[in-house]
Amino acid sequence: MSYIKKNENIEKLKEAGLKVTHSRCKILELFQNSPDEHYTADKLKDILTDNGETIGLATIYRVLTQLEMADLIQKNNFQENHSAYELKKSHHDHLICTKCGSIIEFVNEDLEKLQEHISKKYNFSLESHVMTLFGNCNKKDCKNLK
Amino acid sequence: MSYIKKNENIEKLKEAGLKVTHSRCKILELFQNSPDEHYTADKLKDILTDNGETIGLATIYRVLTQLEMADLIQKNNFQENHSAYELKKSHHDHLICTKCGSIIEFVNEDLEKLQEHISKKYNFSLESHVMTLFGNCNKKDCKNLK
DNA sequence: TTCCTTGCAAACGTTTTGCATCGGT
DNA sequence: ACCGATGCAAAACGTTTGCAAGGAA
Numbered sequence: 547m548s549y550i551k552k553n554e555n556i557e558k559l560k561e562a563g564l565k566v567t568h569s570r571c572k573i574l575e576l577f578q579n580s581p582d583e584h585y586t587a588d589k590l591k592d593i594l595t596d597n598g599e600t601i602g603l604a605t606i607y608r609v610l611t612q613l614e615m616a617d618l619i620q621k622n623n624f625q626e627n628h629s630a631y632e633l634k635k636s637h638h639d640h641l642i643c644t645k646c647g648s649i650i651e652f653v654n655e656d657l658e659k660l661q662e663h664i665s666k667k668y669n670f671s672l673e674s675h676v677m678t679l680f681g682n683c684n685k686k687d688c689k690n691l692k
Numbered sequence: 693m694s695y696i697k698k699n700e701n702i703e704k705l706k707e708a709g710l711k712v713t714h715s716r717c718k719i720l721e722l723f724q725n726s727p728d729e730h731y732t733a734d735k736l737k738d739i740l741t742d743n744g745e746t747i748g749l750a751t752i753y754r755v756l757t758q759l760e761m762a763d764l765i766q767k768n769n770f771q772e773n774h775s776a777y778e779l780k781k782s783h784h785d786h787l788i789c790t791k792c793g794s795i796i797e798f799v800n801e802d803l804e805k806l807q808e809h810i811s812k813k814y815n816f817s818l819e820s821h822v823m824t825l826f827g828n829c830n831k832k833d834c835k836n837l838k
Numbered sequence: 839t840t841c842c843t844t845g846c847a848a849a850c851g852t853t854t855t856g857c858a859t860c861g862g863t
Numbered sequence: 864a865c866c867g868a869t870g871c872a873a874a875a876c877g878t879t880t881g882c883a884a885g886g887a888a
Contacts, residue, residue, distance in 0.1 A: 602870045623772040671828040682817040748845045
């Protein structure tokens with residue numbers, strides 16, 4: 547990662563009122579380096595361990611919560627039993643392959659408009675939404691189950 | 693509940709290859725009697741206990757799984773930490789009030805078409821989808837938090 | 839009578855928390 | 864030096880499972 551990115555992260559952490567600690571930097575770096583990757587707490591633990599880091603799982607959970615609060619990462623509950631975090635980007639939804647687990651992000655303007663329309667119909671003040679499409683990705687390497 | 697409904701349920705259980713037991717009947721009845729209610733396993737346990745039933749939580753989980761397999765009820769993962777089940781009806785999506793937790797069901801044809809369109813764009817074979825809108829219901833009795 | 843179903847308790851996987859220690863600022 | 868951040872272990876939480884006893888067919 548570049549020095550610019552590192553400094554940016556330091557700024558972001560400070561802005562959020564968080565101390566610039568080793569754990570937080572390492573975790574934030576992982577997200578920065580793979581902007582489209584979706585990490586579970588456990589996956590992060592494995593990667594960090596592989597990288598020679600000795601950051602505890604409890605710390606990872608605490609940092610993930612703080613980074614989410616700071617709007618730096620986004621929490622997704624695709625599966626019922628665990629959460630997947632990704633770097634916060636502009637709004638998007640997900641296509642998820644039920645065979646290989648791969649995730650495709652997409653944005654659709656019509657969809658955004660349609661939500662507003664539906665909300666209005668029910669006199670609802672829309673705050674956020676989740677739209678996830680499940681199916682088969684039909685890719686050559688689909689069988690490579692994760 | 694009417695006798696007709698009871699008999700219908702017996703038929704449905706038999707069709708699914710499930711024995712017509714007390715637990716299964718009681719649970720299925722609860723869903724039938726409140727077609728729009730969304731029950732967690734725990735909520736069902738409380739209601740059954742209030743009704744003088746002594747059905748164990750493990751049994752409730754087992755029955756819920758079986759009824760879902762039999763396509764009699766539908767499992768929703770609105771919250772990250774627990775599942776909510778409802779009677780299986782024709783396809784619909786949900787509006788959820790973040791203040792009072794109330795759930796409104798809706799169907800929108802344009803939305804269904806749009807999903808197909810998006811899936812095609814990514815060469816995806818669509819199997820199912822989840823569309824949940826979060827916001828405020830703006831109802832008079834909204835503050836009655838559940 | 840057969841075997842599925844149930845209740846209970848124990849196990850499970852993910853996430854949270856208490857507490858003493860460590861480390862940014 | 865201060866007070867927040869961390870590691871560890873234990874707890875918490877929803878859910879699943881093993882097993883012996885019970886119940887529908």
